[in-house]
Amino acid sequence: MTLKELLQSRAVDMGDRPAVIYKDEPISYREMEARVTRFANALTDLGVGRGDKVAVMLNNCPEFIVTFFACSYLGAVAVPVNIFYKERELEFLLRDSDSVALVATPTFAEFYSKIAEKPPLFKWLITTGPYEEGLLFRDLEERGSGSPLDIAVGEDDVAEILYTSGTTGVPKGTMLTQGNLFFHADAIIGVLELAGDDRALMVVPMFHGYGITVMLCCFRVGTCFVLMDPFDAEAVFRAIEKHRVTFLPMVVAMYYMVYNHPERDKYDLSSLRIGISGASAMPAQLMQDCSSALSITILEAWGLTECSASATIQRMNMPYKEGSVGLAHPGVEVGVMDDAGNLLGPNEVGELVIRGPLVMKGYYKRPEETEAALRGGWLHSGDMGYYDEEGYFFMVDRKKEMVNVGGEKVFPREVEELIYTHPAIAEAALIPQPDAKLGEIPVAVVALKPGASLSEGELVEFLSERLARFKVPRRVVILDSLPRNPIGKIVKKELVRMLSEETGY
Numbered sequence: 001m002t003l004k005e006l007l008q009s010r011a012v013d014m015g016d017r018p019a020v021i022y023k024d025e026p027i028s029y030r031e032m033e034a035r036v037t038r039f040a041n042a043l044t045d046l047g048v049g050r051g052d053k054v055a056v057m058l059n060n061c062p063e064f065i066v067t068f069f070a071c072s073y074l075g076a077v078a079v080p081v082n083i084f085y086k087e088r089e090l091e092f093l094l095r096d097s098d099s100v101a102l103v104a105t106p107t108f109a110e111f112y113s114k115i116a117e118k119p120p121l122f123k124w125l126i127t128t129g130p131y132e133e134g135l136l137f138r139d140l141e142e143r144g145s146g147s148p149l150d151i152a153v154g155e156d157d158v159a160e161i162l163y164t165s166g167t168t169g170v171p172k173g174t175m176l177t178q179g180n181l182f183f184h185a186d187a188i189i190g191v192l193e194l195a196g197d198d199r200a201l202m203v204v205p206m207f208h209g210y211g212i213t214v215m216l217c218c219f220r221v222g223t224c225f226v227l228m229d230p231f232d233a234e235a236v237f238r239a240i241e242k243h244r245v246t247f248l249p250m251v252v253a254m255y256y257m258v259y260n261h262p263e264r265d266k267y268d269l270s271s272l273r274i275g276i277s278g279a280s281a282m283p284a285q286l287m288q289d290c291s292s293a294l295s296i297t298i299l300e301a302w303g304l305t306e307c308s309a310s311a312t313i314q315r316m317n318m319p320y321k322e323g324s325v326g327l328a329h330p331g332v333e334v335g336v337m338d339d340a341g342n343l344l345g346p347n348e349v350g351e352l353v354i355r356g357p358l359v360m361k362g363y364y365k366r367p368e369e370t371e372a373a374l375r376g377g378w379l380h381s382g383d384m385g386y387y388d389e390e391g392y393f394f395m396v397d398r399k400k401e402m403v404n405v406g407g408e409k410v411f412p413r414e415v416e417e418l419i420y421t422h423p424a425i426a427e428a429a430l431i432p433q434p435d436a437k438l439g440e441i442p443v444a445v446v447a448l449k450p451g452a453s454l455s456e457g458e459l460v461e462f463l464s465e466r467l468a469r470f471k472v473p474r475r476v477v478i479l480d481s482l483p484r485n486p487i488g489k490i491v492k493k494e495l496v497r498m499l500s501e502e503t504g505y
Protein backbone atom coordinates (compact mmCIF):
# COMPACT_ATOMS: atom_id res chain seq x y z
CA MET A 1 0.00 0.00 0.00
CA THR A 2 1.03 3.63 -0.51
CA LEU A 3 0.20 6.72 1.52
CA LYS A 4 -2.17 7.88 -1.21
CA GLU A 5 -4.03 4.57 -1.28
CA LEU A 6 -4.26 4.54 2.51
CA LEU A 7 -5.79 7.99 2.88
CA GLN A 8 -8.16 7.57 -0.06
CA SER A 9 -9.44 4.25 1.29
CA ARG A 10 -9.90 5.72 4.79
CA ALA A 11 -11.86 8.66 3.36
CA VAL A 12 -14.27 6.13 1.85
CA ASP A 13 -14.38 3.70 4.77
CA MET A 14 -14.37 6.16 7.65
CA GLY A 15 -15.98 9.22 6.07
CA ASP A 16 -16.84 11.69 8.81
CA ARG A 17 -15.11 9.83 11.62
CA PRO A 18 -12.34 11.98 13.10
CA ALA A 19 -8.83 11.28 11.90
CA VAL A 20 -7.21 14.06 13.94
CA ILE A 21 -8.27 16.24 16.83
CA TYR A 22 -6.36 19.51 16.94
CA LYS A 23 -7.05 22.20 19.53
CA ASP A 24 -10.18 20.22 20.42
CA GLU A 25 -11.50 20.49 16.84
CA PRO A 26 -11.95 17.22 14.89
CA ILE A 27 -10.80 16.80 11.29
CA SER A 28 -12.51 13.88 9.58
CA TYR A 29 -10.86 11.39 7.27
CA ARG A 30 -12.93 12.76 4.39
CA GLU A 31 -11.92 16.34 5.14
CA MET A 32 -8.26 15.40 5.54
CA GLU A 33 -8.20 13.62 2.19
CA ALA A 34 -9.88 16.58 0.51
CA ARG A 35 -7.34 18.99 1.98
CA VAL A 36 -4.46 16.78 0.82
CA THR A 37 -5.87 16.57 -2.70
CA ARG A 38 -6.30 20.34 -2.95
CA PHE A 39 -2.81 21.07 -1.64
CA ALA A 40 -1.27 18.43 -3.89
CA ASN A 41 -2.95 20.04 -6.91
CA ALA A 42 -1.70 23.44 -5.75
CA LEU A 43 1.85 22.11 -5.57
CA THR A 44 1.42 20.64 -9.06
CA ASP A 45 0.33 24.05 -10.34
CA LEU A 46 3.52 25.55 -8.90
CA GLY A 47 5.58 22.95 -10.74
CA VAL A 48 6.37 20.45 -7.98
CA GLY A 49 6.48 16.95 -9.49
CA ARG A 50 7.68 13.39 -9.17
CA GLY A 51 10.95 13.05 -7.30
CA ASP A 52 11.05 16.68 -6.15
CA LYS A 53 11.97 17.25 -2.51
CA VAL A 54 9.75 19.37 -0.25
CA ALA A 55 11.26 20.42 3.09
CA VAL A 56 8.74 20.61 5.96
CA MET A 57 9.74 22.70 9.00
CA LEU A 58 6.57 22.68 11.09
CA ASN A 59 5.50 21.97 14.64
CA ASN A 60 2.84 19.31 15.19
CA CYS A 61 -0.08 20.70 13.21
CA PRO A 62 -2.56 19.58 10.51
CA GLU A 63 -0.49 21.33 7.83
CA PHE A 64 2.37 18.91 8.49
CA ILE A 65 0.07 15.95 7.79
CA VAL A 66 -1.41 17.60 4.69
CA THR A 67 2.03 18.36 3.26
CA PHE A 68 3.43 14.92 4.06
CA PHE A 69 0.59 13.10 2.28
CA ALA A 70 0.40 15.63 -0.57
CA CYS A 71 4.00 14.86 -1.47
CA SER A 72 3.11 11.20 -1.81
CA TYR A 73 0.13 12.05 -4.04
CA LEU A 74 2.63 13.69 -6.44
CA GLY A 75 5.37 11.11 -6.19
CA ALA A 76 7.40 13.85 -4.51
CA VAL A 77 9.48 13.34 -1.37
CA ALA A 78 8.83 14.93 2.02
CA VAL A 79 11.91 16.12 3.90
CA PRO A 80 10.96 16.74 7.55
CA VAL A 81 13.20 19.32 9.23
CA ASN A 82 14.04 19.38 12.93
CA ILE A 83 12.38 22.56 14.24
CA PHE A 84 15.30 23.22 16.58
CA TYR A 85 17.73 23.72 13.71
CA LYS A 86 19.47 27.07 13.35
CA GLU A 87 20.23 28.83 10.07
CA ARG A 88 23.43 27.03 9.15
CA GLU A 89 21.93 23.61 9.90
CA LEU A 90 18.83 24.41 7.86
CA GLU A 91 20.93 25.74 5.00
CA PHE A 92 22.95 22.52 4.83
CA LEU A 93 19.82 20.36 4.80
CA LEU A 94 18.12 22.40 2.09
CA ARG A 95 21.18 22.31 -0.15
CA ASP A 96 22.00 18.66 0.45
CA SER A 97 18.42 17.47 -0.11
CA ASP A 98 17.93 19.58 -3.29
CA SER A 99 14.60 20.73 -1.89
CA VAL A 100 12.55 22.80 -4.31
CA ALA A 101 10.22 24.15 -1.62
CA LEU A 102 10.16 24.88 2.10
CA VAL A 103 6.91 24.71 4.05
CA ALA A 104 7.37 26.49 7.38
CA THR A 105 5.76 28.59 10.08
CA PRO A 106 6.50 32.33 9.87
CA THR A 107 8.92 31.93 12.80
CA PHE A 108 10.99 29.32 11.00
CA ALA A 109 10.66 31.18 7.71
CA GLU A 110 12.70 33.99 9.26
CA PHE A 111 15.71 31.69 8.89
CA TYR A 112 15.18 31.99 5.15
CA SER A 113 15.65 35.75 5.29
CA LYS A 114 18.98 35.30 7.06
CA ILE A 115 20.35 33.02 4.37
CA ALA A 116 18.49 34.43 1.34
CA GLU A 117 21.44 36.55 0.25
CA LYS A 118 23.34 33.39 -0.60
CA PRO A 119 22.63 31.44 -3.83
CA PRO A 120 18.95 30.45 -3.96
CA LEU A 121 18.16 27.42 -1.83
CA PHE A 122 14.79 26.58 -3.31
CA LYS A 123 12.07 27.91 -5.59
CA TRP A 124 9.11 28.31 -3.25
CA LEU A 125 8.66 29.39 0.37
CA ILE A 126 5.23 28.43 1.75
CA THR A 127 4.23 29.65 5.21
CA THR A 128 1.36 28.63 7.48
CA GLY A 129 0.79 32.21 8.60
CA PRO A 130 1.23 35.75 7.26
CA TYR A 131 4.79 36.51 6.21
CA GLU A 132 6.22 39.21 3.99
CA GLU A 133 7.81 36.71 1.63
CA GLY A 134 6.58 33.59 -0.09
CA LEU A 135 3.16 31.98 -0.46
CA LEU A 136 0.48 31.42 2.15
CA PHE A 137 -0.38 27.77 2.78
CA ARG A 138 -4.07 28.52 3.31
CA ASP A 139 -4.35 30.39 -0.01
CA LEU A 140 -2.73 27.55 -1.93
CA GLU A 141 -4.98 24.98 -0.30
CA GLU A 142 -8.12 27.00 -1.05
CA ARG A 143 -7.12 27.56 -4.67
CA GLY A 144 -6.13 23.97 -5.31
CA SER A 145 -8.43 21.75 -7.36
CA GLY A 146 -10.36 18.94 -5.70
CA SER A 147 -9.90 16.72 -8.75
CA PRO A 148 -8.08 13.41 -8.16
CA LEU A 149 -4.48 13.25 -9.36
CA ASP A 150 -3.60 10.40 -11.67
CA ILE A 151 0.06 9.91 -10.72
CA ALA A 152 1.34 6.39 -10.23
CA VAL A 153 3.27 5.85 -6.98
CA GLY A 154 4.70 2.47 -6.00
CA GLU A 155 5.87 0.85 -2.78
CA ASP A 156 9.51 1.21 -3.81
CA ASP A 157 9.22 4.97 -4.33
CA VAL A 158 10.89 7.13 -1.69
CA ALA A 159 8.29 8.71 0.58
CA GLU A 160 10.55 10.73 2.86
CA ILE A 161 14.14 11.66 3.53
CA LEU A 162 14.95 11.93 7.23
CA TYR A 163 18.29 13.44 8.12
CA THR A 164 20.48 11.73 10.67
CA SER A 165 24.09 12.44 11.61
CA GLY A 166 26.83 9.88 11.04
CA THR A 167 29.92 9.26 13.11
CA THR A 168 31.69 11.93 11.08
CA GLY A 169 29.13 14.49 12.21
CA VAL A 170 27.98 15.12 8.63
CA PRO A 171 24.17 14.74 8.38
CA LYS A 172 22.97 12.09 5.95
CA GLY A 173 19.57 11.88 4.29
CA THR A 174 17.97 8.51 4.98
CA MET A 175 15.68 7.50 2.10
CA LEU A 176 12.63 5.57 3.34
CA THR A 177 10.19 4.13 0.84
CA GLN A 178 6.43 3.77 0.94
CA GLY A 179 6.94 0.06 1.57
CA ASN A 180 9.41 0.68 4.41
CA LEU A 181 6.94 2.88 6.26
CA PHE A 182 3.98 0.56 5.91
CA PHE A 183 5.85 -2.59 6.88
CA HIS A 184 7.12 -0.85 10.01
CA ALA A 185 3.70 0.52 10.93
CA ASP A 186 2.06 -2.88 10.50
CA ALA A 187 4.69 -4.47 12.75
CA ILE A 188 3.95 -1.95 15.51
CA ILE A 189 0.19 -2.34 15.11
CA GLY A 190 0.43 -6.09 15.54
CA VAL A 191 2.53 -5.89 18.69
CA LEU A 192 0.42 -3.17 20.34
CA GLU A 193 -2.85 -4.79 19.19
CA LEU A 194 -4.12 -1.39 18.05
CA ALA A 195 -7.71 -1.24 16.83
CA GLY A 196 -10.17 1.30 15.49
CA ASP A 197 -11.59 2.06 18.92
CA ASP A 198 -8.19 3.12 20.28
CA ARG A 199 -7.28 6.78 20.47
CA ALA A 200 -3.70 8.02 20.54
CA LEU A 201 -2.02 11.14 21.84
CA MET A 202 0.43 12.61 19.31
CA VAL A 203 2.82 14.67 21.39
CA VAL A 204 6.10 13.28 20.01
CA PRO A 205 7.39 15.51 17.19
CA MET A 206 6.17 14.56 13.75
CA PHE A 207 9.47 15.57 12.14
CA HIS A 208 10.90 12.39 13.71
CA GLY A 209 10.43 8.88 12.41
CA TYR A 210 8.70 8.07 15.71
CA GLY A 211 5.94 10.61 15.07
CA ILE A 212 5.48 9.51 11.46
CA THR A 213 5.10 5.91 12.67
CA VAL A 214 2.42 6.82 15.21
CA MET A 215 0.48 8.73 12.55
CA LEU A 216 0.61 5.85 10.07
CA CYS A 217 -0.38 3.31 12.72
CA CYS A 218 -3.48 5.34 13.55
CA PHE A 219 -4.47 5.92 9.93
CA ARG A 220 -3.81 2.27 9.12
CA VAL A 221 -6.32 0.98 11.71
CA GLY A 222 -8.73 3.85 11.13
CA THR A 223 -8.47 5.38 14.57
CA CYS A 224 -7.92 8.96 15.69
CA PHE A 225 -5.07 10.79 17.35
CA VAL A 226 -5.08 13.97 19.41
CA LEU A 227 -2.44 16.28 17.97
CA MET A 228 -0.55 18.37 20.54
CA ASP A 229 2.31 20.87 20.52
CA PRO A 230 4.25 21.80 22.52
CA PHE A 231 4.60 19.17 25.23
CA ASP A 232 3.13 20.13 28.59
CA ALA A 233 2.47 17.48 31.23
CA GLU A 234 -0.75 19.00 32.52
CA ALA A 235 -2.04 19.52 28.99
CA VAL A 236 -1.33 15.81 28.41
CA PHE A 237 -3.47 14.93 31.43
CA ARG A 238 -6.31 17.14 30.24
CA ALA A 239 -6.21 15.63 26.74
CA ILE A 240 -6.23 12.06 28.08
CA GLU A 241 -9.18 12.81 30.34
CA LYS A 242 -11.23 14.77 27.79
CA HIS A 243 -10.64 12.59 24.73
CA ARG A 244 -10.36 9.22 26.51
CA VAL A 245 -6.92 8.49 25.10
CA THR A 246 -5.91 4.80 25.19
CA PHE A 247 -2.48 4.84 23.49
CA LEU A 248 0.35 6.97 24.89
CA PRO A 249 3.53 7.09 22.75
CA MET A 250 6.19 9.30 24.34
CA VAL A 251 9.93 9.60 24.90
CA VAL A 252 11.71 9.07 28.21
CA ALA A 253 11.86 12.75 29.14
CA MET A 254 8.09 13.06 28.68
CA TYR A 255 7.36 10.03 30.83
CA TYR A 256 9.70 11.46 33.46
CA MET A 257 7.78 14.75 33.58
CA VAL A 258 4.38 13.02 33.56
CA TYR A 259 5.33 10.72 36.42
CA ASN A 260 6.79 13.51 38.56
CA HIS A 261 4.03 16.06 37.96
CA PRO A 262 2.32 17.03 41.25
CA GLU A 263 -1.14 17.37 39.63
CA ARG A 264 -1.21 13.94 37.96
CA ASP A 265 -3.58 12.28 40.41
CA LYS A 266 -6.20 15.02 39.97
CA TYR A 267 -7.05 13.74 36.50
CA ASP A 268 -8.96 10.69 35.28
CA LEU A 269 -6.42 8.73 33.27
CA SER A 270 -8.26 5.41 33.46
CA SER A 271 -8.84 5.24 29.69
CA LEU A 272 -5.12 4.56 29.10
CA ARG A 273 -4.34 1.03 27.92
CA ILE A 274 -0.82 0.99 26.58
CA GLY A 275 2.25 3.16 26.15
CA ILE A 276 5.39 2.91 24.11
CA SER A 277 8.77 4.49 24.75
CA GLY A 278 11.19 5.12 21.94
CA ALA A 279 14.13 7.23 20.75
CA SER A 280 16.30 6.52 23.81
CA ALA A 281 16.67 3.87 26.52
CA MET A 282 14.17 4.08 29.38
CA PRO A 283 15.56 3.42 32.87
CA ALA A 284 14.00 0.29 34.36
CA GLN A 285 12.92 2.06 37.54
CA LEU A 286 11.19 4.85 35.63
CA MET A 287 9.36 2.29 33.48
CA GLN A 288 8.14 0.46 36.57
CA ASP A 289 7.10 3.72 38.27
CA CYS A 290 5.24 5.04 35.20
CA SER A 291 3.53 1.73 34.47
CA SER A 292 2.29 1.57 38.05
CA ALA A 293 1.25 5.22 38.32
CA LEU A 294 -0.63 5.22 34.99
CA SER A 295 -1.90 1.63 35.29
CA ILE A 296 -0.71 0.76 31.79
CA THR A 297 1.75 -1.49 30.03
CA ILE A 298 4.71 0.46 28.61
CA LEU A 299 6.74 -1.24 25.89
CA GLU A 300 10.21 -0.15 24.85
CA ALA A 301 11.47 -0.27 21.28
CA TRP A 302 14.96 -0.02 19.77
CA GLY A 303 16.11 0.90 16.31
CA LEU A 304 17.34 3.77 14.19
CA THR A 305 16.14 6.03 11.43
CA GLU A 306 17.68 3.75 8.81
CA CYS A 307 15.22 0.98 9.70
CA SER A 308 12.14 3.23 9.73
CA ALA A 309 12.57 3.93 13.49
CA SER A 310 12.63 0.52 15.21
CA ALA A 311 13.68 -3.11 14.72
CA THR A 312 12.87 -4.62 18.12
CA ILE A 313 10.12 -4.09 20.67
CA GLN A 314 8.96 -5.66 23.90
CA ARG A 315 5.79 -7.77 23.79
CA MET A 316 2.56 -7.49 25.72
CA ASN A 317 2.00 -11.23 25.92
CA MET A 318 5.56 -12.29 26.79
CA PRO A 319 7.61 -12.01 30.00
CA TYR A 320 9.25 -8.66 30.68
CA LYS A 321 13.02 -8.77 31.05
CA GLU A 322 14.63 -5.79 32.69
CA GLY A 323 17.12 -4.06 30.44
CA SER A 324 15.88 -5.75 27.29
CA VAL A 325 14.67 -3.84 24.24
CA GLY A 326 12.50 -6.81 23.30
CA LEU A 327 12.41 -9.14 20.33
CA ALA A 328 12.81 -8.51 16.62
CA HIS A 329 9.72 -7.34 14.76
CA PRO A 330 7.90 -10.13 12.92
CA GLY A 331 9.43 -10.55 9.48
CA VAL A 332 12.64 -8.77 10.50
CA GLU A 333 16.01 -10.36 11.19
CA VAL A 334 18.19 -8.84 13.90
CA GLY A 335 21.60 -10.36 14.51
CA VAL A 336 24.83 -9.72 16.36
CA MET A 337 28.01 -9.52 14.29
CA ASP A 338 31.72 -9.33 15.06
CA ASP A 339 34.18 -7.04 13.28
CA ALA A 340 34.98 -9.77 10.74
CA GLY A 341 31.34 -9.98 9.64
CA ASN A 342 30.54 -13.25 11.42
CA LEU A 343 27.15 -13.68 13.07
CA LEU A 344 27.48 -14.47 16.76
CA GLY A 345 25.45 -16.73 19.02
CA PRO A 346 23.44 -16.06 22.18
CA ASN A 347 25.09 -13.95 24.90
CA GLU A 348 27.99 -12.94 22.64
CA VAL A 349 28.47 -9.17 22.38
CA GLY A 350 28.86 -7.57 18.97
CA GLU A 351 27.33 -5.00 16.65
CA LEU A 352 23.56 -5.24 16.18
CA VAL A 353 22.65 -5.69 12.50
CA ILE A 354 19.27 -5.69 10.79
CA ARG A 355 17.72 -6.85 7.53
CA GLY A 356 14.16 -6.89 6.31
CA PRO A 357 11.52 -4.81 4.49
CA LEU A 358 11.84 -1.86 6.89
CA VAL A 359 15.51 -1.14 6.07
CA MET A 360 16.16 2.09 4.16
CA LYS A 361 16.77 2.31 0.45
CA GLY A 362 20.01 4.15 1.15
CA TYR A 363 21.50 7.55 1.95
CA TYR A 364 20.64 10.33 -0.47
CA LYS A 365 23.58 11.09 -2.80
CA ARG A 366 25.97 9.04 -0.66
CA PRO A 367 26.58 5.71 -2.40
CA GLU A 368 29.80 4.91 -0.54
CA GLU A 369 28.25 5.48 2.87
CA THR A 370 25.19 3.50 1.77
CA GLU A 371 27.39 0.59 0.77
CA ALA A 372 29.21 0.74 4.12
CA ALA A 373 25.99 0.84 6.14
CA LEU A 374 24.37 -2.00 4.16
CA ARG A 375 27.45 -4.16 3.63
CA GLY A 376 26.85 -7.87 3.43
CA GLY A 377 23.11 -7.36 3.05
CA TRP A 378 22.72 -6.17 6.66
CA LEU A 379 22.10 -2.70 8.06
CA HIS A 380 24.91 -2.06 10.53
CA SER A 381 23.51 -0.11 13.46
CA GLY A 382 26.72 0.94 15.18
CA ASP A 383 25.18 -0.18 18.50
CA MET A 384 26.67 -2.97 20.55
CA GLY A 385 24.55 -5.63 22.22
CA TYR A 386 23.60 -9.29 22.47
CA TYR A 387 20.58 -11.56 22.60
CA ASP A 388 19.73 -14.36 25.00
CA GLU A 389 18.53 -17.91 24.34
CA GLU A 390 14.92 -16.72 24.03
CA GLY A 391 15.71 -14.07 21.44
CA TYR A 392 15.52 -11.02 23.74
CA PHE A 393 17.94 -8.27 22.74
CA PHE A 394 20.00 -6.19 25.15
CA MET A 395 21.98 -3.00 24.52
CA VAL A 396 25.49 -2.89 25.93
CA ASP A 397 27.28 0.14 24.52
CA ARG A 398 27.51 2.35 21.47
CA LYS A 399 30.00 1.77 18.76
CA LYS A 400 29.28 5.28 17.61
CA GLU A 401 30.05 8.17 19.94
CA MET A 402 26.71 9.93 19.81
CA VAL A 403 25.08 11.53 22.83
CA ASN A 404 21.35 10.73 23.04
CA VAL A 405 19.56 13.75 24.53
CA GLY A 406 15.96 12.73 25.15
CA GLY A 407 15.83 11.04 21.77
CA GLU A 408 17.73 13.76 19.91
CA LYS A 409 21.03 12.37 18.65
CA VAL A 410 24.06 14.62 19.06
CA PHE A 411 27.28 13.59 17.35
CA PRO A 412 30.44 14.96 18.98
CA ARG A 413 32.49 15.89 15.95
CA GLU A 414 30.07 18.57 14.72
CA VAL A 415 30.00 20.25 18.14
CA GLU A 416 33.73 19.80 18.72
CA GLU A 417 34.64 21.38 15.39
CA LEU A 418 32.51 24.39 16.26
CA ILE A 419 34.10 24.64 19.72
CA TYR A 420 37.51 24.69 18.04
CA THR A 421 36.50 27.81 16.11
CA HIS A 422 36.50 29.78 19.38
CA PRO A 423 39.84 31.63 19.64
CA ALA A 424 40.39 30.62 23.28
CA ILE A 425 40.12 26.85 22.72
CA ALA A 426 43.16 24.56 22.47
CA GLU A 427 41.53 21.14 22.94
CA ALA A 428 37.94 19.96 23.01
CA ALA A 429 35.89 16.80 23.44
CA LEU A 430 32.16 16.21 23.79
CA ILE A 431 31.12 13.33 26.03
CA PRO A 432 27.83 12.08 27.48
CA GLN A 433 26.76 12.38 31.10
CA PRO A 434 23.82 10.24 32.35
CA ASP A 435 20.75 12.29 33.19
CA ALA A 436 17.60 11.09 34.98
CA LYS A 437 15.31 13.22 32.83
CA LEU A 438 16.84 13.18 29.34
CA GLY A 439 18.81 9.93 29.45
CA GLU A 440 22.03 11.75 28.57
CA ILE A 441 23.25 15.32 28.32
CA PRO A 442 26.26 16.58 26.33
CA VAL A 443 29.25 17.82 28.34
CA ALA A 444 32.10 19.73 26.74
CA VAL A 445 35.58 19.14 28.17
CA VAL A 446 38.06 21.74 26.97
CA ALA A 447 41.56 23.09 27.52
CA LEU A 448 42.40 26.72 26.83
CA LYS A 449 45.26 28.24 24.89
CA PRO A 450 48.07 29.70 27.02
CA GLY A 451 47.03 33.06 28.41
CA ALA A 452 43.43 32.70 27.20
CA SER A 453 40.40 33.32 29.39
CA LEU A 454 36.96 31.79 28.89
CA SER A 455 34.07 31.04 31.23
CA GLU A 456 31.55 28.21 30.96
CA GLY A 457 28.76 30.70 30.26
CA GLU A 458 30.68 32.40 27.47
CA LEU A 459 31.29 29.13 25.63
CA VAL A 460 27.68 28.03 26.04
CA GLU A 461 26.49 31.39 24.68
CA PHE A 462 28.90 31.07 21.73
CA LEU A 463 27.51 27.62 20.86
CA SER A 464 23.87 28.53 21.50
CA GLU A 465 24.03 31.09 18.71
CA ARG A 466 25.21 28.45 16.24
CA LEU A 467 23.61 25.14 17.24
CA ALA A 468 20.18 23.68 17.88
CA ARG A 469 19.40 23.81 21.59
CA PHE A 470 19.63 20.07 22.14
CA LYS A 471 23.21 20.02 20.79
CA VAL A 472 24.50 22.71 23.15
CA PRO A 473 26.54 21.30 26.07
CA ARG A 474 24.67 21.50 29.36
CA ARG A 475 28.00 21.78 31.13
CA VAL A 476 31.56 22.82 30.33
CA VAL A 477 34.56 21.35 32.17
CA ILE A 478 37.83 23.27 31.77
CA LEU A 479 41.05 21.29 32.30
CA ASP A 480 44.71 22.15 31.92
CA SER A 481 44.98 19.50 29.19
CA LEU A 482 43.01 16.53 27.85
CA PRO A 483 44.32 12.96 28.14
CA ARG A 484 45.74 11.54 24.94
CA ASN A 485 46.93 8.11 23.82
CA PRO A 486 50.42 7.43 22.36
CA ILE A 487 49.34 8.46 18.87
CA GLY A 488 47.88 11.76 20.11
CA LYS A 489 44.17 10.95 20.08
CA ILE A 490 42.06 12.32 22.94
CA VAL A 491 41.01 9.43 25.19
CA LYS A 492 37.31 10.06 25.75
CA LYS A 493 36.87 6.96 27.90
CA GLU A 494 39.22 8.55 30.43
CA LEU A 495 37.17 11.75 30.41
CA VAL A 496 33.96 9.76 30.90
CA ARG A 497 35.60 7.93 33.81
CA MET A 498 36.70 11.22 35.39
CA LEU A 499 33.22 12.67 35.03
CA SER A 500 31.67 9.47 36.42
CA GLU A 501 33.86 9.62 39.53
CA GLU A 502 32.96 13.26 40.05
CA THR A 503 29.21 12.94 39.59
CA GLY A 504 28.72 9.47 41.06
CA TYR A 505 27.10 8.06 37.88
